[in-house]
Amino acid sequence: MILIEGIAASPGIAIGKTLLKKEENIEINKENITENEIENELEKLHSALDDAKESLEELRQDTAEKLGDEKAEIFAAHLMILDDPEVIPAFENKIKDDKLNAAAAVKSVVDQYAAMFAAMDDEYLRERGSDIKDVGMRVIKNLLGVNTISDQIEDNVVIIAEDLTPSDTAQLDTDKVLAFLTKEGSRTSHSAIMARSLGIPAVVGLGTELLEKAENGIEIIVDGNSGKIYFEPDQTTLDDYKVKLADYEAELERLLSYKDQKAASKDGYEVEVVGNMGNLADVDPILENGGEGVGLFRSEFLYMDRDQLPTEEEQFEVYKEVAEKMGERPVVIRTLDVGGDKDIPYLDFPAEMNPFLGYRAIRVCLERDDIFKPQLRALLRASNYGNLKIMFPMISSVRELLAAKSKLAEVKTELEKEGHKFNQNIEVGMMIEIPAAVMIADHLAKEVDFFSIGTNDLIQYTVAVDRTNEKIAKMHTPYHPAVLRLIKQTISAAHEAGIWVGMCGEAAGDELLLPFLLGAGLDEFSMSAVSILKIKEILSQWEKSEAESEVAEILALSTVAEVKDYLTKLKK
Amino acid sequence: MVEEKKVVITNKTGLHARPAAQFVQKAGKFDSKIEIIFEEKEVNAKSIMGVMSLGVGKGNEITVRADGEDAQEAIKELVEFIEVEMAKEDEE
Numbered sequence: 001m002i003l004i005e006g007i008a009a010s011p012g013i014a015i016g017k018t019l020l021k022k023e024e025n026i027e028i029n030k031e032n033i034t035e036n037e038i039e040n041e042l043e044k045l046h047s048a049l050d051d052a053k054e055s056l057e058e059l060r061q062d063t064a065e066k067l068g069d070e071k072a073e074i075f076a077a078h079l080m081i082l083d084d085p086e087v088i089p090a091f092e093n094k095i096k097d098d099k100l101n102a103a104a105a106v107k108s109v110v111d112q113y114a115a116m117f118a119a120m121d122d123e124y125l126r127e128r129g130s131d132i133k134d135v136g137m138r139v140i141k142n143l144l145g146v147n148t149i150s151d152q153i154e155d156n157v158v159i160i161a162e163d164l165t166p167s168d169t170a171q172l173d174t175d176k177v178l179a180f181l182t183k184e185g186s187r188t189s190h191s192a193i194m195a196r197s198l199g200i201p202a203v204v205g206l207g208t209e210l211l212e213k214a215e216n217g218i219e220i221i222v223d224g225n226s227g228k229i230y231f232e233p234d235q236t237t238l239d240d241y242k243v244k245l246a247d248y249e250a251e252l253e254r255l256l257s258y259k260d261q262k263a264a265s266k267d268g269y270e271v272e273v274v275g276n277m278g279n280l281a282d283v284d285p286i287l288e289n290g291g292e293g294v295g296l297f298r299s300e301f302l303y304m305d306r307d308q309l310p311t312e313e314e315q316f317e318v319y320k321e322v323a324e325k326m327g328e329r330p331v332v333i334r335t336l337d338v339g340g341d342k343d344i345p346y347l348d349f350p351a352e353m354n355p356f357l358g359y360r361a362i363r364v365c366l367e368r369d370d371i372f373k374p375q376l377r378a379l380l381r382a383s384n385y386g387n388l389k390i391m392f393p394m395i396s397s398v399r400e401l402l403a404a405k406s407k408l409a410e411v412k413t414e415l416e417k418e419g420h421k422f423n424q425n426i427e428v429g430m431m432i433e434i435p436a437a438v439m440i441a442d443h444l445a446k447e448v449d450f451f452s453i454g455t456n457d458l459i460q461y462t463v464a465v466d467r468t469n470e471k472i473a474k475m476h477t478p479y480h481p482a483v484l485r486l487i488k489q490t491i492s493a494a495h496e497a498g499i500w501v502g503m504c505g506e507a508a509g510d511e512l513l514l515p516f517l518l519g520a521g522l523d524e525f526s527m528s529a530v531s532i533l534k535i536k537e538i539l540s541q542w543e544k545s546e547a548e549s550e551v552a553e554i555l556a557l558s559t560v561a562e563v564k565d566y567l568t569k570l571k572k
Numbered sequence: 573m574v575e576e577k578k579v580v581i582t583n584k585t586g587l588h589a590r591p592a593a594q595f596v597q598k599a600g601k602f603d604s605k606i607e608i609i610f611e612e613k614e615v616n617a618k619s620i621m622g623v624m625s626l627g628v629g630k631g632n633e634i635t636v637r638a639d640g641e642d643a644q645e646a647i648k649e650l651v652e653f654i655e656v657e658m659a660k661e662d663e664e
Contacts (some may be wrong), residue, residue, distance in 0.1 A: 072592075077620075080593060086619035113621055120627050124588055128624055310587050346584070 001234045002213050004206055009185070009192035011530055012201035013245045014158055014178035016239070018231075020216045021168070022162035030104040033095070041095045045102040048142035052135070053082050063427030064357035068280040068318065070480040074131075074213040081135045087113070100285045103143045110136030124307050158222055164191040174198050179222040181229060183210045195224075196530070199285065203227050225515065256535035259290035263525075263536050265518060269544035273536050274330070276504055280318060283325050285529035290536060293329035293387075295452065295526020296504035297322065299375065300337050303344050309371060315378035323386025330387045332429065332452065332502075332526075335375055335404075337361040348373075361394035366403050376411040383423035391452060395430045398443050405447065431504075432499060433457035438486045438493075445497035452526070453490055455505025459483050478507035479563040484516065485555060491521045502526055512567040514538050516554050540572045576637035576646040583658045586629035591658045596620045598653055604640025606650070617650070 014492055019102055033041055060075035081087060087109065094105030110132055111343050117129035161168070163184040180195050186202030195202030201224025213231055221230040221241045270359035274293040275286030278301035286294065302310045302318060322512050339360025352358040365372035379390055392404045405428065415422055432438060433454035445451070455478050460467045462482050465475040478484075487503075494501035502524030507513055509527030514535060517525065525535060550570060557563045581587055587595065599606045599617040606617040608626060610633075615622035617636065628634055636654075638646040 077593060080596065080620045084619045084621050086616050086622045113625070116625055122586075122588070122627060122629065124585070124626060125627055307588070309592075443607065 002231040004213065004229050004231075005187060005211050006181070006203040006206035006210070006227050007192075008224055009204045010180075010195035010200065010202040010224050011181070012199075012224045013248050014201050014220075014222040014224070015241060015245060016156040016158045016178040016220060016222075018214055018216060018220050019157040019159050020146040020211075020214055021159060021164075023317060027103070028103045028144070031101040031102055032099050034099070038099070041102045041105075044143060045091055045095065045105070045139075048139050049082055049088070051142045053079060056082070056138070057412075066281070068321070075086055077131060078138075080133045081132055082139075083277050085144075086134075088360050091171050099509065103140050106136055106139050106143070106221065122406060126210055144294070160210065161191075161212065164194070171388070172520075172547060174200065179224065180204075181206055181210060181222065183207060185391050194281070194284065196282075198553045199288075201225075203229055204286070209562065241351040250408075251468060253283070255537055258533050258536040258540070259288075261290070262537055263292060265539055265542050265544045265547070266541040267545070269518075271518070271522065271539065272330075272502070273532055273539070274502075274524060274526045275529045275532060277322075280321060283322055283528065286532070289529045291329075291529060292531050293326060294322070294331040294333075295502050295508075295524055296336065296391075297331060297333040299333055299335060300344075303336060303338065304342075307346050309346070310376070311564060312374035312378045315375060318383050319378055319382035319388065320385045322387050323382050326386055328343070332389045332391050333379055334393050334431065335362070335379075336365055336371060336390045338364060341404055354545050356457075356466065362392050362400055362404055363394065366400065369407075372407060373411055376408055377415060379421055380408075380415055380426065381425045382412060384421050388423070389427040389450070391429045391431060391450075393431045393454070394433065394457075395444065396434045396436045397441065398447065401430060401444060412473060431457075432490050432501075433505075435463070435486060436461050438490050440499065441493035442489050445494055445499055448499065450499050451490060451494050451501040452524070453487060453503040453505065455483070455487075455502065455503060455507035458486060458505065464487060475562055478505075478510060479567070481555070481557060481562045481563060484563065487517070487522075488520050488555060495521060500524065509535055511535070511538055512564070512571060515542055515547045515550055515570050518542055518544065519549070519551040538572070573641070573643045574637065574639045575643040576635055577647050577651050579637050579651050579654050580633045580635055581628055581630060581654060581658070584630055586630075586655075587626065587633065587634070588624060592623050593620060594657075595650065595653060596623055598650060599646070602638065602642050602646040603645050604638040604643045606636070606638045606646055609635040620647060646664070 010470050019152055030506045045118045052235050056079050057074050060072045060079065063075060064072035092111045094100045094108055095102060100108065116127040117125055120126050140503060156178055157176060158179045158181060159172070159177055161180045164180060177200065180191050180202040181201055182204045185191055192202055192204050201222050203222060206229070218232055221233050221237065223229065231239070239501060262270060264270045272292050274295035275282070275291035276296040277283060277286060277294055278298045302315060319333060337360070338347065339349065339358060349359060363473050379388065382388060390408065391400065395401050408428065427449040429448050429450035429452060430444065431454045432441065432451045452539055456467060459465070459478060459480065463475055463480055465472050467476045491501050500523040503517065503522055504526040508525040509531035512536060518539065527535065554563065554566060557566055583591065585591065596618060605612050608617045610626045610628055613626060615626055617623060636647060636650050643651060
């Protein structure tokens with residue numbers, strides 16, 4: 001048995017057989033052909049090109065349907081390469097003039113282009129070399145009759161790869177694939193996001209050990225909850241995991257009964273349990289898990305993995321699609337939160353000593369009309385198609401909030417003049433993630449329709465602990481008494497002013513913390529789709545008054561350990 | 573009929589990515605042979621790989637040349653695309 005640990009990127013347990021994705025090893029024989037064979041090789045080339053076009057067109061449509069037009073763009077670019085009036089004749093000339101067989105001809109041209117792009121100064125163009133290689137490999141595989149990974153898949157396999165490209169994941173038959181494992185990657189890499197969307201376990205960032213130890217077709221256990229994988233597990237481990245898997249499946253089954261139930265306490269006190277999302281692919285999982293809306297749409301994902309700002313039109317299309325899919329359910333869209341650990345290369349912000357305390361989020365937007373206004377315009381225009389709400393991040397003062405609201409008013413006037421329709425009374429809220437905002441929550445509450453507590457940053461700023469620093473990761477906990485008091489204070493200030501208050505940090509989906517949050521009066525809980533059903537279940541086990549009676553006790557505790565102990569004992 | 577015109581690329585990303593793809597698609601609509609000349613290199617303007625391989629960035633001046641029946645129309649539309657539509661991307 002071999003145990004390797006990586007990053008738990010998508011929860012769940014899988015027991016199956018390995019399938020290694022190794023494409024680099026395709027051998028291309030360079031043969032010299034005779035004059036008589038030229039016609040035949042040209043024919044082979046064109047039929048391989050046609051097949052490649054056909055499958056790319058299918059992929060493009062599939063991806064557009066599943067993940068939106070933006071994600072499908074890569075395949076449109078690949079299609080353009082296959083229609084390129086320079087590239088195709090270059091393939092042909094290699095066959096006609098250099099007397100190469102079709103596969104070697106394609107490889108030779110692709111290598112030339114790839115080398116040319118690799119030598120460029122511009123990072124974007126250097127990466128284009130991988131596009132032509134990806135396309136070339138597709139044509140070569142057709143020529144050699146090599147199967148793509150999707151054809152090799154038998155039932156119940158765990159895919160093991162260096163990394164998975166969009167074109168890999170879009171082709172996988174998810175009825176047969178149990179899990180993904182990759183050498184590269186983080187929780188936010190493409191394969192991780194895809195796995196969560198597809199609802200299958202994934203462990204990423206497993207390192208070189210993964211590919212060294214992996215063999216094709218051997219038994220494997222994947223624990224997407226802990227990030228552990230076991231090659232050829234021993235009997236004890238296997239039995240252990242068979243029980244865990246059965247329990248996990250039984251729990252999923254049980255939780256499913258909460259899907260269409262309104263989130264409420266045992267005595268019928270209703271709250272909202274909603275999902276956090278980054279891109280269109282997250283919408284379906286939220287609905288499938290019984291989410292009652294979106295409590296946090298992290299709009300920054302629209303700005304990432306590209307080389308220029310998204311246009312107003314592009315943003316409008318995405319917001320509109322989310323609004324329409326969610327129907328009457330509320331969707332809280334947070335305006336761009338860039339900076340901190342979220343760098344957007346094309347914006348060219350200088351490196352900072354303390355990025356989390358620096359030029360980020362609303363601080364950037366208030367200075368950059370070219371970024372902020374198109375987003376506000378897109379949001380307002382999309383408000384016509386559903387129940388959208390706007391939320392400003394990183395507000396630390398009344399001045400900032402008023403400035404953001406005045407920008408919004410400005411944009412509303414512009415849109416009106418231009419004759420655009422939008423929801424005039426769209427709700428406007430702000431994140432509570434800076435201790436200063438908690439201290440003046442009474443003032444801020446007069447200016448907004450809602451608060452949403454962002455616990456990840458609130459903890460970081462309150463306890464002065466960098467949440468990306470692994471050495472002090474343990475200090476980043478919502479159980480710190482100071483954090484609990486700030487949460488309580490925020491909720492009280494909001495309710496006194498007559499506005500609602502939600503929470504969109506990880507803490508909102510924390511099973512132990514739930515009685516405290518319910519008791520303190522939190523109105524909306526926003527979390528990853530996978531946590532929604534569990535939280536609905538726990539909610540249904542508590543009476544509101546019972547939870548309320550615990551709040552004072554919990555707030556009186558003096559250490560993280562005491563809080564954790566107390567909450568663990570409360571667990572039902 | 574041969575037509576040509578010099579034009580300066582003003583948008584931030586240059587003639588890469590989406591602007592390049594749009595440019596190539598536009599060029600493909602014309603029957604004329606169309607070329608871009610930049611730093612003594614000439615490429616087929618209907619070839620995405622060719623256009624991107626030039627590595628034209630912000631501030632570079634390129635020459636667009638068309639040869640054929642619809643050359644005049646082609647130059648007018650392509651130059652306008654660079655000067656107006658590509659420049660607009662930055663504003664948004």
